[in-house]
Amino acid sequence: MKIHFIHIIAFSVVVWCASCNRQEAPPDAGSHTLQPEQLSSQAEMVLIPGGAYKPFYGSDTAMVKVKPFLIDERPVTNGEFLEFVKANPQWQRSQVKRLYADTNYLHNWVGDTILPKGINKDAPVTQLSWYAAKAYAMAVGKRLPLLDEWELVAMADETVANARQKKSYSDRIVNLYLVKNRQYNAVKQSPPNYWGVYNLFDLVWEWTDDFNSVLVTGDARSGDYSDNNLFCAGSATSATDVLNYAAFMRFSMRAGLKAHYTVGNLGFRCAKDADEQSLLTAPKKRDLLRAED
Amino acid sequence: MKQLFFILAAGFLFFSCKENTAKKELPSDSIFHLTTQWQDQRSQSYRLDALRGKTLVVVMIYTSCKATCPLLVADMKKIEKQIKPDYLNKTSLVLVTIDPETDTPEHLAEFAKTGGMDASHWVFLRSNEAATQEFANVLSMKYKKISPIDFSHSNIISVFNPDGELILQEEGTGINAEKVAGTVNETVKDS
Numbered sequence: 116m117k118i119h120f121i122h123i124i125a126f127s128v129v130v131w132c133a134s135c136n137r138q139e140a141p142p143d144a145g146s147h148t149l150q151p152e153q154l155s156s157q158a159e160m161v162l163i164p165g166g167a168y169k170p171f172y173g174s175d176t177a178m179v180k181v182k183p184f185l186i187d188e189r190p191v192t193n194g195e196f197l198e199f200v201k202a203n204p205q206w207q208r209s210q211v212k213r214l215y216a217d218t219n220y221l222h223n224w225v226g227d228t229i230l231p232k233g234i235n236k237d238a239p240v241t242q243l244s245w246y247a248a249k250a251y252a253m254a255v256g257k258r259l260p261l262l263d264e265w266e267l268v269a270m271a272d273e274t275v276a277n278a279r280q281k282k283s284y285s286d287r288i289v290n291l292y293l294v295k296n297r298q299y300n301a302v303k304q305s306p307p308n309y310w311g312v313y314n315l316f317d318l319v320w321e322w323t324d325d326f327n328s329v330l331v332t333g334d335a336r337s338g339d340y341s342d343n344n345l346f347c348a349g350s351a352t353s354a355t356d357v358l359n360y361a362a363f364m365r366f367s368m369r370a371g372l373k374a375h376y377t378v379g380n381l382g383f384r385c386a387k388d389a390d391e392q393s394l395l396t397a398p399k400k401r402d403l404l405r406a407e408d
Numbered sequence: 409m410k411q412l413f414f415i416l417a418a419g420f421l422f423f424s425c426k427e428n429t430a431k432k433e434l435p436s437d438s439i440f441h442l443t444t445q446w447q448d449q450r451s452q453s454y455r456l457d458a459l460r461g462k463t464l465v466v467v468m469i470y471t472s473c474k475a476t477c478p479l480l481v482a483d484m485k486k487i488e489k490q491i492k493p494d495y496l497n498k499t500s501l502v503l504v505t506i507d508p509e510t511d512t513p514e515h516l517a518e519f520a521k522t523g524g525m526d527a528s529h530w531v532f533l534r535s536n537e538a539a540t541q542e543f544a545n546v547l548s549m550k551y552k553k554i555s556p557i558d559f560s561h562s563n564i565i566s567v568f569n570p571d572g573e574l575i576l577q578e579e580g581t582g583i584n585a586e587k588v589a590g591t592v593n594e595t596v597k598d599s
Contacts, residue, residue, distance in 0.1 A: 212436050212437070212438075212441050213435075213436035213437035214436065214437045214438060214439065214441050214442075214546065215441075245545060246542075246545075324541075325541065325552075327541070327544060327545055327548075327549070327550045327551070328550065328551065328552035329550065329552075330550045330551075330552060330560050330561075330562065370550075373545070373548045374542075374545035374546070374548070
């Protein structure tokens with residue numbers, strides 16, 4: 116009897132132990148942070164047929180190939196991000212892990228699920244980290260655009276796919292960048308570019324998936340830049356297009372960012388790989404982007 | 409005798425379990441929140457929190473790099489030499505590859521062996537591209553694939569305490585190994 120009793124105790128301890136271990140066991144590991152609750156995205160996407168382009172940084176001759184992709188026609192808005200944090204409490208202001216966002220994350224919000232007073236819910240969401248932007252994109256079944264994808268779309272003005280040759284192109288963007296409090300305006304109030312993409316320059320800076328591939332420190336516009344102490348193979352990172360001051364501003368911005376930073380005029384939009392379906396159904400109007408620079 | 413065995417077994421299980429649950433909650437900025445899966449040079453798979461409890465010295469490299477990575481590896485060895493021998497079993501020197509495609513576990517094991525880094529406190533890790541990118545961002549490390557076999561990347565050595573909080577970063581090659589090892593020694597002593 117006594118032995119039975121001990122058996123039972125031993126058994127129950129084992130069971131209890133196993134159950135406590137199970138509670139501690141990790142959730143199924145996704146490739147990134149915690150798998151967010153799925154939401155639907157309201158943002159229309161535009162097909163960019165891809166092509167080759169000369170990146171702002173790189174060796175003089177290197178053209179970069181970009182595969183066809185879809186990109187949101189506008190940045191993600193306050194209203195949309197609110198729905199996301201409601202469905203994903205781990206991304207609410209009071210819940211977010213410091214690993215994933217600095218202390219200013221959504222700091223102007225009134226509460227975890229209350230937008231700032233007087234804010235336009237159709238204005239781009241800002242003050243959020245790369246991790247948060249990435250989690251949102253994952254939740255709506257998209258991803259963040261690659262830096263090359265974003266820059267390729269940004270080469271267009273309202274009439275041509277590659278406006279980098281135009282004298283006015285960079286000046287105009289720089290002027291837009293200098294407008295104060297521009298992030299409080301609603302999306303899609305200004306004309307779209309050649310591709311039908313809105314608000315690339317006039318509202319917010321935008322996170323890109325591989326923003327941390329920008330390896331410059333200070334003023335790196337000159338070709339002889341090489342900071343081999345800090346960067347391995349740093350010479351592959353010198354500027355090719357020194358007149359494009361707008362691009363220089365963007366790359367400086369990216370170079371200064373860390374993934375947990377949150378900034379008052381830094382938002383994001385989503386992108387997606389182009390599948391066959393989207394290639395077939397997209398409007399035929401857009402020609403393949405040609406590579407001349 | 410049998411009885412005694414069961415009592416001991418029960419007691420053992422009880423306490424081992426107790427220890428598990430008694431672990432205090434991770435700090436909000438701990439790298440052990442990351443849920444990504446990694447593989448080491450011994451082909452074992454785990455999440456980063458498997459490294460919890462040790463002081464970590466972390467660097468990202470790729471083994472086919474001919475430029476600064478050998479210097480970073482040399483820095484890691486210099487740091488190792490200046491960590492108190494008694495403390496090495498409470499320390500992990502972690503090299504994470506930014507080229508998971510080339511740097512398979514076998515490749516990493518070979519690299520560890522030829523580099524004289526086969527002691528158990530050396531950990532070489534690889535994961536998929538997304539996890540590698542996320543981890544680079546956790547270290548505030550910049551990197552870019554510039555050809556199928558080459559990367560440009562920033563040179564950063566980071567120290568994490570046993571709870572996964574970043575406590576020191578040294579940037580550039582030819583870093584102050586003494587300072588890094590000193591931080592490790594202090595951290596192990598306090599933990």
